[in-house]
Amino acid sequence: MDCCDNDRVRDVPADPGTGLTNFRRYTWWSLIGIIAFFLVFSVARSRIMDVAVPFVVRFAVVTALALTVAAVAVSISRRLPRVPSGSPDTDPDGPPPVGWLAAGGAGGIALGVALLAVRDYGLWSFGPAMTVSVIAMFLPDRRRWLLIAATAVGAAVLGGVTAAVSGQGSLFAAAFPAGLVVFTGWVTLGMLWAWDVAERLNAARRLSAELAIKDERLRFAADLHDIQGHHLQVIALKSELAARLAEADPARAAAEMQEVRRLATDALRDTRAVVQGYRRVTLEEEITNATRVLAAAGIDARMELDPAVPGLLPGPDRHLLGLVMREATTNVLRHSRARHVEVSYRITDGLARLTAANDGAPDRRTTEHPGIGREAGPRQEAGPGTGLRTLAERVRTAGGELTWRHDGDRFTVTASLPVERSGPEPAGDRTTAAATDLEAR
Structure with missing residues (x-):
């Protein structure tokens, strides 16, 4: 000391x-x-x-x-x-x-x-x-x-x-x-x-x-980074699209700018929610958002979802997988030239497994990264304390595993968590849910 x-x-x-x-x-x-x-x-x-x-x-x-x-x-x-x-x-x-x-x-x-x-x-x-x-x-x-x-x-x-x-x-x-x-x-x-x-x-x-207290500040900073980085990346993408369409298709350019305005409003609302401590990200919301955002970017997104999985996972686990889905989507938009994205969410051997794969990574030799401690492919990490490495720590703490694999031009992120077959999470107010989520973190 x-x-x-x-x-x-x-x-x-x-x-x-x-x-x-x-x-x-x-x-x-x-x-x-x-x-x-x-x-x-x-x-x-x-x-x-x-x-x-x-x-x-x-x-x-x-x-x-x-x-x-x-x-x-x-x-x-x-x-x-x-x-x-x-x-x-x-x-x-x-x-x-x-x-x-x-x-x-x-x-x-x-x-x-x-x-x-x-x-x-x-x-x-x-x-x-x-x-x-x-x-x-x-x-x-x-x-x-x-x-x-x-x-x-x-x-x-x-x-x-x-x-x-x-x-x-x-x-x-x-x-x-x-x-x-x-x-x-x-x-x-x-x-x-x-x-x-x-x-x-x-x-x-x-x-x-x-x-x-310092750990909680770091957690807050990581959540704020995820929210702001995701929204700003989508805003930049749509603004660039609107600029290209301004002369050729003014009506569509205006629609894209309206979408930019909506995204900015959502970013402001989510930031305020994080500050207040009530915001919860769920996997279902992030999959829906990823489908919309990837389609807007001209990327073919295919989703294979098991409808029974959400009811078998508690709220904190769905929140954690939602963060993984968000990070995978952000990486596709920011660091790849993907044309196809495949998302799979299903139960396998008692594990709820989420897999997100894209075909836009630069060609290189096959590498596999089981969790934390190695590089996550070209520019998939923003640096220590953010991105896949931080999520790998949190998934491991929750009893699961987060891995990523780079094979040629294909990059795959896989997160798995044990399934609790005690039934769906009981309904409750958002304050109680946020407290449970904070304790799980």
């Missing part, structure tokens, strides 16, 4: 429905509560708070305790940003609070030295252990555990040597500080890990929503 994506994700506030805000609050209070409790406990239960200890020493210890707790609170707040970022481990909300981390580390060391001086071998390591675990939050995974391991070894050596010099048992004095450092790091970093995972999941959820 680049910087722009990070900024865009960070600008989006956390969705209250995810509970991420409450989870952050829980993590923040848990970390600070545990660390503050053990720091206060280690000082309150230590001999350093006895009245026999000078007041200045006790005051210095309490001051160091307050500074350490404040530094820990600020550092954890910086490590748990209020608005989730894209990568918690490497990109916390702003740079690490080096000053507060240094203050907390100094306070923890001061507490450890003071308690070790009065021979509290079981309590002196709380301050260093807690502050080291907070510092480790801002380090990468390997470095944070190296820091904790080094601190555990150092605490074990320091506690064991001090106890041995004092003539007391060194096993507990060495083992307890080391175990406390490891345990503290395990607990605090484990809670931080849970927060990081939740933050990543929330960022992924919001990114998925953005990608869904």
Whole structure:
């Protein structure tokens, strides 16, 4: 994810429905509560708070305790940003609070030295252990555990040597500080890990929503391209015909221009319908339209249709085959010199199969393209994201297959979808149908 994506994700506030805000609050209070409790406990239960200890020493210890707790609170707040970022481990909300981390580390060391001086071998390591675990939050995974391991070894050596010099048992004095450092790091970093995972999941959820919006925009752009490209191609064809007939047959030229006007009106209506989200293209409509358009272009169009097929296909499948029929017709008008077009629509081996073949492709060796990923003959594709390749993806998603074959001067497009024999699609309003179609896409 680049910087722009990070900024865009960070600008989006956390969705209250995810509970991420409450989870952050829980993590923040848990970390600070545990660390503050053990720091206060280690000082309150230590001999350093006895009245026999000078007041200045006790005051210095309490001051160091307050500074350490404040530094820990600020550092954890910086490590748990209020608005989730894209990568918690490497990109916390702003740079690490080096000053507060240094203050907390100094306070923890001061507490450890003071308690070790009065021979509290079981309590002196709380301050260093807690502050080291907070510092480790801002380090990468390997470095944070190296820091904790080094601190555990150092605490074990320091506690064991001090106890041995004092003539007391060194096993507990060495083992307890080391175990406390490891345990503290395990607990605090484990809670931080849970927060990081939740933050990543929330960022992924919001990114998925953005990608869904972009996919829908691309789908809309593809539909708009299909509608505008088809209508404009027919308008250009009829305008050229009217221009040639203007002198020889003015009456027919006028009729052709009336047809151009009707096509322009249809294009405007279809464009508005796409914007509103209610337009559905069906195969029956596209076959009828293709017959009329090809005949106007002087192309002999022969249709072999199975009347039982439409009732066996749901609306989204008829829509998808309609798009295939439209693309095949547009390619014939735009890229071929066809004189004959044959369209077949029937049931074969449990599949509704649509085949559109024309004889106007330039002569070349036989090539066959099973779906997506190859060239579709000479100029049959407008480029990535449109035409037969995009339709092949959509047909494959619907459980079917779209292929095209170039054999000599003959170009054949074949689309097949499995037949559902549950009966025809129930009648309903166009809004419900459009919603079903959108979900199928």
